[in-house]
Amino acid sequence: MTEFTEILPHKGLMDGVADAVGVPVEAFRLLLTIVAGYPLAAFYLKFIAIIHDKTVHHMFFAGCGAGLCYFNYGHDTYHSLVAILTTYFLVLFLRKKAQIFLAINFVFHMSYLLLGYFFTSSNDYDILWTMPHCILVLRMIGFGFDITDGLKEESELSKDQKETALKEPPSLLELFAFAYFPSGFLVGPQFPYRRYQAFVNGQFRQHEGSLNAGVRRFGAGAFYLIVCQVGLSYFPDSYFLTPEFAEVAFIKKIYYLGFWAKFSLYKYISCWLLTEGALICIGLTYKGEDKNGQPDWSGCSNVKLKLLESGNTMEHYVQSFNVNTNQWVGQYIYKRLKFLNNRTISYGAALGFLAVWHGYHSGYYMTFLMEYMVVSTEKQITRFYTKVVLPKWGHILNNSDIYKLLYFIVMKSYNICFMGWCLTAFVFLKWERWIVVYGAVNYYGFIFLILWAAFYHTHHYFFRSSSRRQAGEDEKIDDKSTENITEQEKKPEDKKSD
Structure with a gap:
């Protein structure tokens, strides 16, 4: 208590309380404003x-x-x-x-x-x-x-x-x-x-239930805030710039980075949940009725918690994180570029706008470039898995409990480890900082993307070439079959003419 009162005369009430709690005064003011x-x-x-x-x-x-x-x-x-x-x-x-x-x-x-x-x-x-x-x-x-x-x-x-x-x-x-x-x-x-x-x-005022829904959202926000603070106390940002982190075993490093990324995300999620809870309580978020005929208060929801925690891919993170901003960009940027008649260009322009909107730091641009590359790679992997792997091995894999367990472990590991890779540049912002972290984990994200791209395009090239050759052979067979049929059709006529 003595230490707390000594702080107050020098820095003012807000600074003293923030120092006592152990957070920056700006963050403390922000939290008070949200609450x-x-x-x-x-x-x-x-x-x-x-x-x-x-x-x-x-x-x-x-x-x-x-x-x-x-x-x-x-x-x-x-x-x-x-x-x-x-x-x-x-x-x-x-x-x-x-x-x-x-x-x-x-x-x-x-x-x-x-x-x-x-x-x-x-x-x-x-x-x-x-x-x-x-x-x-x-x-x-x-x-x-x-x-x-x-x-x-x-x-x-x-x-x-x-x-x-x-x-x-x-x-x-x-x-x-x-x-x-x-x-x-x-x-x-x-x-x-x-x-x-x-x-x-x-x-929206005639609908009941907003208070209960808002309190539940407040509870979720408070929970995520506590988890964030505890998690980042074990994995502070500064740790990943130290030689000690670089000397950790590779597998541990990428898992540490992944868990740190989750805790860092919770900082934003907790603020959004606390904000959403207040908006639900006041009644702004009414969206209609759900499938059970009950009021749906998710009209201003900025995070989809179930998808965020159960998802296995980066695309799941994109779909569940900062939802309203993504919807805004989709409605006012992406769809307004429909006249370009090219979804890839429109998507790239939307991500470019988001990067510029965040600021000048190179980390923002690297983050959204990674989002584009990783989500595109995931779609390629999904196509390869469904069109090449499952047709040949699906009857065996789908009936194997061991495979299902391994699949779950691999996807969750990918989810954790690549989250760390993708969020690194966003948090560390400056090139001279995030490149240090990338180097400490041996640039594994870049290596994975390059190796997959080489494999996928090589396979695609030879598969298409093989398909074309097969199609050519099938066409020749069809031509011969047509000739045989023609000859058979002509024979009766020849006999009649004889």
Whole structure:
């Protein structure tokens, strides 16, 4: 207690508590802000939700969100104010010039964010104003697309666009409330203005069960936060840059790296779960009814826990991690590039956008390059397994309990070990750091991908050549058969003519 009180006069209350807990003060403020979503939800439902004047609702959300932003980032809150005001005035003056509006809105927000990264970034993942700002950038860009979609005829819109298009732009207060929505502006999730509008209009309020669902999500978030803290205490990031780690046996190293990656992921997952719990409690996340006719509160879910923990491939991680951001990129980037008529280019552009959105660090670009390469490799392995292995050996393998056990062990080992490889660059960010870790584990990810590519394309080449030769022989046989049939058909005629 003496040590705790000595800290307070020198650093202030928040710094003293954060030091006592053993976390950076920025992370402690972030956690408090996320958890604040729960009492705010209770206050809203008790006192604000019953008020018919929607202006009061908008003022509550705008005021609470802006206040929490100031609590975390002080005067740097002006960056988000500039972003929101810019989009509002662009809508006001350029809304009907859709292409010009979209271009200016997109370029402004991405340029502002990248300039922010340029002036503030360090060697670590920084908890600065740029963190909520990157969430705001996606929200304002998506909002811009929704505004222009509202100018189109219904027949011109896709199913997703029909659900998010805005026929009339909101007021400045409404836009502030949407942008600063508590428990939604700091770490996500992304949701369209139409969802916020439906929530404020009371369309979700008649459904019961949000409190229980929200508390369960809070419990899951707290559990993952504890596991993360305990796990990273055994495997801190700094350990993997040391000579001691490089001297560990190879198999141990790649498993250590894999478990460290899981614990590092839990840092993000715990924040998303705690945030989602608060959004469920306030009632924003209603998605309809599930197959049992019960309310489904997963409308803002940013992680699919069951798939995350039971999945065996990197594609499962992609599908279960940061779900709302991936859906946003799919709707506003990938699908908008449909005119290119090439899924590979559209997918590459979407991953490129995500890398740029994260910042300048080389680790982001390496991570998304690895995602593209590893997921593509997994699809090749799946095709090879189903088209080559199973047709020949499936009747034996599927009836073997030993094979099923080995298959489970191999897939889980792959899941753990390659997660470590893929997340390394994302966490260590700088080339001079993540390349040290790659070197310590003998670049096993690169080696595996290269060896598989060589095997797959070689097999594919010879298999196709063999198939072509076989097809040529079959064609010759067919030709001979046709000739024989023709001769047989001619013989009766010849006999008759004789």
